[in-house]
Each structure stands twice: as C-alpha cells, then as structure tokens.
Amino acid sequence: MGNSLLQYATVLMLTIFVGTEIIAKVPSILHTPLMSGSNAIHGVILVGSMLILGGATTNLQEVLGFLAVILATLNVVGGFVVTDRMLEMFKPKTQKPKATTNEEVTQ
Amino acid sequence: MSRETLIDLLYLFSATTFVVALKGLGSPKHARKGNMIAAFGMAVAIVATFFKYVDGHSLHHVWLILLAMFIGFIVAVPTARFVKMTAMPQLVAIFNGVGGGAAALVSITEFVHIKSTHPATYVTLEVLLGVLIGTFSFSGSAIAFAKLQELMTGRPITYPGQQAINGVVGLASAAIIVTILVTSSTPLLWVLFALAFVLGVIFVLPIGGADVPVLISLLNAFTGLAVAASGFTLGSNLLIVAGTLVGASGILLTRLMSKAMGRSLSNVLFSAFGSKVTASGATTRADGASVRSGTPEDIAILLGFASRVVFIPGYGLAVSQGQHVLRELAEVLEKKGIEVFYAIHPVAGRMPGHMNVLLAEANVPYEQLVEMDEANSELQTADVALVVGANDTVNPAAHDDPSSPIYGMPIIKADLAENVVFLKRSMRPGFAGIENELLYNPKTTLVFGDAKDTLTKMVAAVKAS
Structure with missing residues (x-):
C-alpha cells in the first residue's frame, strides 16, 4: 500500500511539471479554447464514476453513482463539443473576399 | 497479457493523448486536431472501463451506467451545439461545475464504500479533499453561471466582514476534515459537503462579471485537482494524470489570464473589483464637459x-x-x-x-x-x-x-x-x-x-x- 502511494505521488509530481510546461507559451487568443479543452479532459472522472456505480452494493451508492455518471457524461461530451465548436471558428476564411476581387477584375 | 494489464495500457494511451491534446491546444494550427485526439483517448478509456473488474467481479449495473450516460449525452450534445456563441463562457462554467459535482459524488460514495475497511488516514484525507474541492467547484461554477447568464447581478456582491466570514467557513471546513480523520464519522461528511457548498457560493459572490472568466479557469483547475484526488482513492493513474494536468495547467492559465488584464490573481479574486460605480452616467458632467452625439x-x-x-x-x-x-x-x-x-x-x-x-x-x-x-x-x-x-x-x-x-x-x-x-x-x-x-x-x-x-x-x- 505504501509503495503504491509513492508511485501515485511520483506520477503526480511529474504531471505537475508536464502540465505547467506544455502551456507556458499559449497566445492569449487561445486561452478560452484551452480552458474549455482542459475542462473536457477532467471529464475523465466519468471513468471513476463508472467504477463507483459498477461497484455499488447499497441503494445509496447506486443513487450517488448514477448521478455521478450523468454529471460526468455531461462534462465529457459537453466539454469536447463546445471546444470543437470554438476551434472550428479559428479556420482562416479567405475565399470570400478573393472571389469578389476576381469579379471586379473581370468586369 | 492479463486483462488488467491491457486495460492499464489503454489508460496509459488515453493519458498520453491528453498531454498531446493540451500541447496542441497551445497553437492555433493544431488546436482542433488536439481536441479530437483527446476525445478519442477519452472514448478508449471509457470503453476499456466497461471490461474492468471491481472488487474481484465485473462491473455491476452495466445497464444503469449506459442509461446514465445516455441521459448525459442527450442533454449535453444539443446544449453544446446550439447555445449561442455569446453564451459560451457560462456553458464552460456549467460543464466544469458538473465535473466537480461528479468528482465530489465519486469521493463521497467511495468514503461510504471503504469506511467499513478502516482505511489508512491518508486514504480518508484524499477522499475528503476530493469532496471539499469538487463541491466547491460545483457551487462556485453554478454562481459563476448565474452571473454570466444574468440570472443575478454581474456586479460584485459585498457585505461587511465578508472576507472574515469566508475565512471562518474555510477554517470550519478544515476543522471538520481533521475531525473526520479522527472519528471517520459519516454524518460529519455531509456537514463537510454542505460547508464546501456554502464556501463555493460565498467565494464567488464578491467577484465581478468581468473577472468571472479568470474565476472559471481557477475552478476548472480545482475540478482537475478534485479528479486527481479521486484518482488517488480509486488507485487510478489515469485519473491522477488527467486531473493533475488540468490542475497544474489550469492554475498557470489562470495566472496568464489575470496578467492579460494587468492585474494580480489575488486582486481579481479578493478586491470585489467594479463594486463601486463611480461613473455618473450623465451626458453632461459637473465640470461642464459634455459629450457630443451624432447620427x-x-x-x-x-x-x-x-x-x-x-x-x-x-x-x-x-x-x-x-x-x-x-x-x-x-x-x-x-x-x-x-x-x-x-x-x-x-x-x-x-x-x-x-x-x-x-x-x-x-x-x-x-x-x-x-x-x-x-x-x-x-x-x-x-x-x-x-x-x-x-x-x-x-x-x-x-x-x-x-x-x-x-x-x-x-x-x-x-x-x-x-x-x-x-x-x-x-x-x-x-x-x-x-x-x-x-x-x-x-x-x-x-x-x-x-x-x-x-x-x-x-x-x-x-x-x-
């Protein structure tokens, strides 16, 4: 038991460094999608919720687990869909203005 | 290869996709692909979990799990798809809040579950931290949502002795945690739950609408930490990695955001910025200067x-x-x-x-x-x-x-x-x-x-x- 705690603590420490390192230089226009994207990632609590409901032996545990799975699914699905919708908007769209200049040239 | 090892390998794969995704979200070119990669990794982890053994047996209540997922899915997709772009911030707030709520519920259930086995003190502590942070994030996000959705005033709500009251509630929560560690009392767990809920509400009330996005980023990081705490309890590396990633990057992101506003994080959180409306709102000021209007x-x-x-x-x-x-x-x-x-x-x-x-x-x-x-x-x-x-x-x-x-x-x-x-x-x-x-x-x-x-x-x- 003590060993596994040490292993988890190691993972924790290393992940803290990875987490701060990978977003140190994000441009501010991406702050919102980044927040939303990491919001979706902590939806991984769905895995924990499934294990809780899957291991439930009393009615109380079943009710709490059931609610947890619903909430966590909202988090995962909503999080990813919203982020995707935001990022969809970042595609550069240049076709339209070009089309009008072409028209003017031909006229 | 045993079933458990295979599942753990799949979890490792998912955790890796999360790191890759966060990295991708840092540049406009790779952001969308990064998000897709994380979604794929998440799907892999969820499917793998269905084959996991809990306490030596395969998952109970598979149909209940599927039903709950179905309910979550049919609520989340249309909401996320069709809400107006202007309402995006409150949507992120609410999806973050439910994540915190789920983390708190997982921790509470786990507490009830493991209490009979007289767990080590550190296990109980992880559970209690999960309950505290998760619930705080849940109620805080709910108030942030209400502020942005204009269900309540966006201006800071202040009252005399506010910081002192917040401090007392915070200390009371800490005291309850210590008491539970000693007595492992279940009724006190519900008290902690209630206190954490109140703490989330009163912490957010004095924060003005313009600062709420920074707050959401902070609560997002908190939810990540609550998930990491549940990961400790459940012994899941995946939850620890994902939760800590979000927690660490979220706290840094929160600081970057307040820096972009030219303010310190503590100024954003504690100064009740914008509570005093000093502008007259008149077209002519006392000193005679007036505005010029046109058509x-x-x-x-x-x-x-x-x-x-x-x-x-x-x-x-x-x-x-x-x-x-x-x-x-x-x-x-x-x-x-x-x-x-x-x-x-x-x-x-x-x-x-x-x-x-x-x-x-x-x-x-x-x-x-x-x-x-x-x-x-x-x-x-x-x-x-x-x-x-x-x-x-x-x-x-x-x-x-x-x-x-x-x-x-x-x-x-x-x-x-x-x-x-x-x-x-x-x-x-x-x-x-x-x-x-x-x-x-x-x-x-x-x-x-x-x-x-x-x-x-x-x-x-x-x-x-």
Missing part, C-alpha cells in the same frame, strides 16, 4: 472621408448580434478603397479570445484581426477609431490616472486616432463601473442606440453616398 448618417460621412478605419469591438457588439453587419460595413468601406482592420483587446468579450471566435463566426477574414500591441502602433495613423460596444478596454485612465482602479490594465489606445466614434446603448459605464474620459474628448462622437441598428443604418448611408 449614423453623420458617421457614415466621416467614414467616407477616411482612408484608414479601425474597428474596436467589445462585448456590446456581441450582445446586439451585430458582428455580421459590422463585417458588411467593413466590406462596403473596402469597396471604396478604405483600409479597415479590427483591433482586438485580449480580454474583449467575456473571455480571452472570445472576440476572435465571435468575429470568425461572422466570417471576418482572419488577417483583418490585429492584436492589441500591433493595433496601438497602427492607430496613430488611423482616421477613425470606431468603438462598438467596448468601454473599459479603451479607457485612457488605464495609463493616465494612477488613482483609477483599472490603472495598469493594457488598453487599445483609441484616443490616438484622428476621430473616435463610440456606438453605445447608453451612458452606462462598463464592467469596471468607472467614468471613461474619452467619451468627453472633443474628438469623440457618440451614437446612441442598439449597435446592430446603428451599424445597419451606417451601411445603408455609406452605400448611398
């Missing part, structure tokens, strides 16, 4: 004589849904050979980058969006700065007046342009609740009314001229 047609003529026009959009534009008309105005001006670009303040809108998203949705070409620093050097040569629904982000007090609460905040220097035009609904001050000297500047003209209506009239007038 959309006047402005159309002014624009017609310009050779370089800068649009400075703010949240008011988004509220009036005027982005498309603004783009139309840019197009008719460009046809007349007038150069147009958009100056984007990093915190224009309700969240950093929000304005870029809103304008991109209205098909504004990406190249016309100019970031603040570049815009400020270009503004000196601009003939007209057209401020649409923005206020605090162009307030010169931020660099002229050390006594101003927004002193030091980076702004777009609209005052450098030859002429300044404000499209405003009324003289009501912005989120910071302070007077904007620029409104009384002799080179400023105000056009009152709904931004979309005004812009539509301006487009017609420019076309006609």
